[in-house]
Amino acid sequence: MTKFTDLGLAEPLLKALATEGYETPTPIQAQAIPHILQGRDLLGAAQTGTGKTAAFALPMLHRLLANPRRLSPRAVRVLILSPTRELAAQIETSIRAYAQFTTLRSTVIFGGVPVGKQIRALGDKIDILVATPGRLLDLVDQRAVSLREIEFLVLDEADQMLDLGFIHALRRIATLIPKERQTLLFSATMPKPIRDIASAYL
Ligand code: AMP
Numbered sequence: 706m707t708k709f710t711d712l713g714l715a716e717p718l719l720k721a722l723a724t725e726g727y728e729t730p731t732p733i734q735a736q737a738i739p740h741i742l743q744g745r746d747l748l749g750a751a752q753t754g755t756g757k758t759a760a761f762a763l764p765m766l767h768r769l770l771a772n773p774r775r776l777s778p779r780a781v782r783v784l785i786l787s788p789t790r791e792l793a794a795q796i797e798t799s800i801r802a803y804a805q806f807t808t809l810r811s812t813v814i815f816g817g818v819p820v821g822k823q824i825r826a827l828g829d830k831i832d833i834l835v836a837t838p839g840r841l842l843d844l845v846d847q848r849a850v851s852l853r854e855i856e857f858l859v860l861d862e863a864d865q866m867l868d869l870g871f872i873h874a875l876r877r878i879a880t881l882i883p884k885e886r887q888t889l890l891f892s893a894t895m896p897k898p899i900r901d902i903a904s905a906y907l
Contacts, residue, residue, distance in 0.1 A: 707735045713742065715770045717806035718763055725802055731756035738764045741889065746907040749891045753792075753862075758799045761785075761889050765857050766804055768887075769832060776830070780854040783833040784882065786875070788865040790815035790837060796861065797835040809833065814850075816840040824849040838866065838874035845881060855882040860906065863892040863899055872898075879906065 707730055709722050722728075730738065733755050740747055741764035751757045765783055774782065785800075787793040797813035804811065811833035812826040820843065827834075827850045834841075834850065844850050860866065866875065888906050892899045 712738050712763075713767075714738070714763055715767050715807075717770070718766055718803060720806045721803050722763075724805070727759070731760070733757055734760045734763070737761065741765065741887070742767060744768070744887060746887060747889045748903050748907060749889070750893070750895055751891050752893045757861075757891055758796055759803065761859055761861075761891070762796075762800050762803050765833075765859075765887075765889075766800075766807065766809060768857075769809055770807060774854075776832075776854055777851060779827060779849065780851040781831050781834040782854065783857040783859070784841075784852060784855050784878075785833070785835045785859040785861060786838055786841070786866065786878070787835060787861045788837065788869050788871065790817060792862065793835045793837055800833055800835070804833075811835065814840050814844060816843075820844070820847075820849075838871040838878060842874055842877060852878070852881045853883065856886055858882060858886055858888045858906070860888070860890045860892075860902075863890050863902060864894045864896065867898050867902070875902065 733751050737760040793813050793815050797811055800811045809832045812831050813835040814823045815837040816839050890903050
């Protein structure tokens with residue numbers, strides 16, 4: 706059986722996995738990690754509870770570490786879009802755990818709470834931003850964050866984002882980020898609107 710140590714992940718990530726007590730990749734992790742490490746886009750049919758977050762976060766963190774970059778002020782390298790604040794917060798907590806032995810920094814932004822603290826956090830050289838779509842666009846319009854240097858885009862629970870009416874926000878976000886990027890799209894179901902989004906984004 707595949708072990709995390711067989712996947713070629715950077716040492717600080719393996720150390721974090723050992724600290725978290727993970728030894729064996731889940732099936733989606735064993736499939737997705739090598740694919741994402743090769744720089745390919747991914748369309749994943751996966752539900753929460755399958756280990757999906759580590760499946761996309763670990764290879765992305767690996768690639769960020771392998772290619773250190775200096776960013777313009779308020780620019781981020783990774784954007785992870787999530788339909789709800791609970792999921793966004795949960796993803797960011799996981800990313801912090803996996804990145805705990807690196808200097809990579811993350812933050813999370815979502816609506817329904819005051820914006821000041823989020824704007825200040827974005828001024829702090831953030832590599833990885835987890836966001837809900839509406840609040841993200843508010844903060845882009847306030848010039849609190851720039852999406853012009855994005856290298857990785859993750860659309861998590863894309864079907865739920867469409868159900869919650871985020872289609873226009875997603876279309877606008879797509880116009881703000883570079884065409885040259887790696888895109889990872891996850892959805893529990895694959896109805897036609899998701900397949901359309903996937904073909905537009907991937
Ligand atoms: P997710 O589907 O990403 O929400 O992950 C579900 C839960 O499984 C989370 O609590 C993770 O911390 C945990 N988890 C993810 N990958 C592994 C793994 N390979 N071994 C053990 N636990 C894991």
